[in-house]
Amino acid sequence: xxxxxxxxxxxxxxxxxxxxxxxxxxxxxxxxxxxxxxxxxxxxxxxxxxxxxxxxxxxxxxxxxxxxxxxxxxxxxxxxxxxxxxxxxxxxxxxxxxxxxxxxxxxxxxxxxxxxxxxxxxxxxxxxxxxxxxxxxxxxxxxxxxxxxxxxxxxxxxxxxxxxxxxxxxxxxxxxxxxxxxxxxxxxxxxxxxxxxxxxxxxxxxxxxxxxxxxxxxxxxxxxxxxxxxxxxxxxxxxxxxxxxxxxxxxxxxxxxxxxxxxxxxxxxxxxxxxxxxxxxxxxxxxxxxxxxxxxxxxxxxxxxxxxxxxxxxxxxxxxxxxxxxxxxxxxxxxxxxxxxxxxxxxxxxxxxxxxxxxxxxxxxxxxxxxxxxxxxxxxxxxxxxxxxxxxxxxxxxxxxxxxxxxx
Amino acid sequence: xxxxxxxxxxxxxxxxxxxxxxxxxxxxxxxxxxxxxxxxxxxxxxxxxxxxxxxxxxxxxxxxxxxxxxxxxxxxxxxxxxxxxxxxxxxxxxxxxxxxxxxxxxxxxxxxxxxxxxxxxxxxxxxxxxxxxxxxxxxxxxxxxxxxxxxxxxxxxxxxxxxxxxxxxxxxxxxxxxxxxxxxxxxxxxxxxxxxxxxxxxxxxxxxxxxxxxxxxxxxxxxxxxxxxxxxxxxxxxxxxxxxxxxxxxxxxxxx
Numbered sequence: 185x186x187x188x189x190x191x192x193x194x195x196x197x198x199x200x201x202x203x204x205x206x207x208x209x210x211x212x213x214x215x216x217x218x219x220x221x222x223x224x225x226x227x228x229x230x231x232x233x234x235x236x237x238x239x240x241x242x243x244x245x246x247x248x249x250x251x252x253x254x255x256x257x258x259x260x261x262x263x264x265x266x267x268x269x270x271x272x273x274x275x276x277x278x279x280x281x282x283x284x285x286x287x288x289x290x291x292x293x294x295x296x297x298x299x300x301x302x303x304x305x306x307x308x309x310x311x312x313x314x315x316x317x318x319x320x321x322x323x324x325x326x327x328x329x330x331x332x333x334x335x336x337x338x339x340x341x342x343x344x345x346x347x348x349x350x351x352x353x354x355x356x357x358x359x360x361x362x363x364x365x366x367x368x369x370x371x372x373x374x375x376x377x378x379x380x381x382x383x384x385x386x387x388x389x390x391x392x393x394x395x396x397x398x399x400x401x402x403x404x405x406x407x408x409x410x411x412x413x414x415x416x417x418x419x420x421x422x423x424x425x426x427x428x429x430x431x432x433x434x435x436x437x438x439x440x441x442x443x444x445x446x447x448x449x450x451x452x453x454x455x456x457x458x459x460x461x462x463x464x465x466x467x468x469x470x471x472x473x474x475x476x477x478x479x480x481x482x483x484x485x486x487x488x489x490x491x492x493x494x495x496x497x498x499x500x501x502x503x504x505x506x507x508x509x510x511x512x513x514x515x516x517x518x519x520x521x522x523x524x525x526x527x528x529x530x531x532x533x534x535x536x537x538x539x540x541x542x543x544x545x546x547x548x549x550x551x552x553x554x555x556x557x558x559x560x561x562x563x564x565x566x567x568x569x570x571x572x573x574x575x576x577x578x579x580x581x582x583x584x585x586x587x588x589x590x591x592x
Numbered sequence: 593x594x595x596x597x598x599x600x601x602x603x604x605x606x607x608x609x610x611x612x613x614x615x616x617x618x619x620x621x622x623x624x625x626x627x628x629x630x631x632x633x634x635x636x637x638x639x640x641x642x643x644x645x646x647x648x649x650x651x652x653x654x655x656x657x658x659x660x661x662x663x664x665x666x667x668x669x670x671x672x673x674x675x676x677x678x679x680x681x682x683x684x685x686x687x688x689x690x691x692x693x694x695x696x697x698x699x700x701x702x703x704x705x706x707x708x709x710x711x712x713x714x715x716x717x718x719x720x721x722x723x724x725x726x727x728x729x730x731x732x733x734x735x736x737x738x739x740x741x742x743x744x745x746x747x748x749x750x751x752x753x754x755x756x757x758x759x760x761x762x763x764x765x766x767x768x769x770x771x772x773x774x775x776x777x778x779x780x781x782x783x784x785x786x787x788x789x790x791x792x793x794x795x796x797x798x799x800x801x802x803x804x805x806x807x808x809x810x811x812x813x814x815x816x817x818x819x820x821x822x823x824x825x826x827x828x829x830x831x832x833x834x835x836x837x838x839x840x841x842x843x844x845x846x847x848x
Contacts, residue, residue, distance in 0.1 A: 188726060188727070196727055197724070198695055198722045198724070198727050199722065199724060200652045200721050200722055200724075200745070200747075201721075201724060201745035201750060201758075202745075202749055202769055202772055204724060204747075204749070204750070205750065205751070344658060344659070345649070354650075354651055357651050358651070358654070358774045361772060361774055362772050362773035362777070364749075364772065365772075461696045461699060462695050462696045463649045463696050465722070472696070472700070474700065475670055475671045475700060475701075476647070476696040476697050476701070477648040477665060478648040
């Protein structure tokens with residue numbers, strides 16, 4: 185084992201012996217790619233022709249006016265192909281898979297966005313593809329399951345454990361332990377053993393590189409704050425990285441679920457419930473009991489209810505370089521509703537956490553302050569969850585009629 | 593190396609052409625059954641045992657052991673109960689027992705406290721599949737300090753140079769994974785396996801334990817002479833699940 189990827193005391197590579205050689209190979213391939221200028225060029229080329237890079241930075245004039253404080257800008261990762269920042273990571277890892285000459289990819293998915301993105305990449309590059317998804321998430325995000333299957337991926341519902349994202353990750357590792365010769369595991373977030381945290385945030389750093397350039401070009405100055413939701417942490421690190429050396433406050437927003445005091449949340453850094461542990465191959469803050477058993481998490485957003493968090497974010501939090509807050513399910517639904525009506529934008533429930541926190545703070549800032557919110561994905565996929573949250577009667581009627589149509 | 597444990601292994605290896613190490617998941621299906629299974633296994637001539645403290649994220653385990661882990665946790669099994677049970681069996685039965693678990697269990701308990709507790713309860717050592725030696729320096733030092741045996745792994749993908757490195761940190765015996773994949777799946781007992789085991793043999797003078805996928809006498813016959821210890825994990829859990837703890841003794845006796 186070579187460089188083990190530590191960020192302060194967090195990170196590492198706690199992997200079974202059978203995977204050590206595979207990780208060494210991956211670390212080598214990634215290091216070579218990073219040092220090869222043609223690799224990043226190839227990456228930019230594919231992101232501008234297959235996805236929608238650079239994504240725009242949208243001035244949210246109505247929201248800015250509504251809060252009467254900072255000028256709000258929104259980084260539009262929802263305009264990527266498949267509707268989320270996940271494409272950035274997946275296409276980058278896809279190019280690496282080609283270099284490693286592997287022919288099959290596997291991935292875990294929570295909200296389904298990473299699964300759909302991986303399935304499109306596999307279709308484009310001609311890889312076989314298997315997606316592991318917790319059974320609970322399969323039910324929450326059925327439209328994404330439909331698309332993964334249409335794209336040619338095999339979707340395996342994971343029934344073990346809590347049947348959500350962490351369990352899908354375990355199952356993907358079990359597959360990889362068995363099939364590493366021809367298979368690459370496209371981990372979807374900046375978690376897991378080294379080199380995944382570094383590699384995923386490397387590909388996602390394109391978000392912040394663009395956003396920083398865009399705001400400087402448009403406004404001639406840096407933002408005061410940048411807001412991003414934090415599940416595993418890939419979109420947050422993606423936008424934060426470019427601002428780490430700037431006098432910009434970086435705010436990560438975790439899932440507050442039903443409220444931190446209820447214990448039904450997924451706030452590993454913002455709550456007092458997280459503690460340091462080692463699971464899924466790396467050391468970070470986890471929501472776990474005193475024995476080290478992982479706890480159940482809750483969020484209205486399937487992509488945020490993960491028990492661990494990127495070791496890079498744990499380290500930045502410990503250093504005091506980032507601030508981590510949480511937003512409750514209800515605050516998120518309210519923020520989403522306001523964004524829909526004021527700007528005609530449809531953030532994913534995950535991304536709406538960043539909006540909710542920014543809305544709490546925008547009015548307290550000055551009119552010449554700038555803030556950026558990372559809209560990591562679009563909310564169309566959440567139509568069933570959002571319709572339930574709004575308790576929309578005409579939607580229910582439609583679903584009932586539709587169901588009736590199938591039973592005839 | 594002339595530790596009492598190595599002397600025990602040597603003596604047993606002179607008496608038998610292969611030793612058996614079995615595995616139970618603590619608290620599964622119940623504490624009562626666990627105790628019966630240990631007793632049955634010891635009486636049937638098992639030479640060593642792994643006692644697994646269940647973990648919520650058992651990454652290297654296949655479906656049989658994974659579900660046993662989950663079931664045990666659902667039933668409220670705690671680390672303290674597991675260590676108390678371990679004390680009971682080391683007091684009652686005269687074979688070496690190892691704790692097997694994932695690193696987070698040790699980490700949260702405190703690695704030093706874990707080592708002290710193992711020593712105080714007469715356990716022989718520990719097997720931690722997600723702790724490669726590069727991450728386990730503190731663990732290896734503390735196990736050494738408390739005169740315990742930390743068992744490390746070889747796998748078919750481990751290059752010769754790394755096998756030598758792992759062997760240099762090992763005590764007791766080396767746990768050789770028979771193949772890629774998780775616990776409980778089928779293993780192809782083939783010439784590939786034989787040449788892998790001879791590679792393991794060249795890398796260390798310690799006894800070799802072979803695990804993953806050993807289910808029946810034919811498997812054991814194949815590895816006799818190539819490895820020193822056969823590890824039976826998922827298969828006895830399947831037997832307890834399907835036929836009850838009473839069937840385990842007959843199964844173990846049928847193996848050699």
